[in-house]
Amino acid sequence: MNHPAFGSEAQPVFSALADSTRCALLERLRDGESSASRLAKPLGISRQAVAKHLHVLAEAGLVRHWREGRETVFEIRLQGLAPAEAYLKSLRAAGDKVPATG
Secondary structure, three states: OOOHHHHHHHHHHHHHHOOHHHHHHHHHHOOOOEEHHHHHHHHOOOHHHHHHHHHHHHHOOOEEEEEEOOEEEEEEOHHHHHHHHHHHHHHHHHHHHOOOOO
């Protein structure tokens, strides 16, 4: 059975977080906004690869971006985690209703 919160809103968040490179990008963005070029250097991957990962994160609502001159700047959006948090909360609430076995 597909839970409505998971199927509609939380799925992109979980999919985005399932990749270790995207998680590493979020970790780096916790320190503040950055460009794809600056994010790529410590990861040892191309700016284009980072841009693709950032696009997935943006589609999931986990980062936002804007143009500053010739660069695109990215920053983390922690409120983008809300659909995943709501889904996990619903699982915990359902688990609390299950009788203990033993």
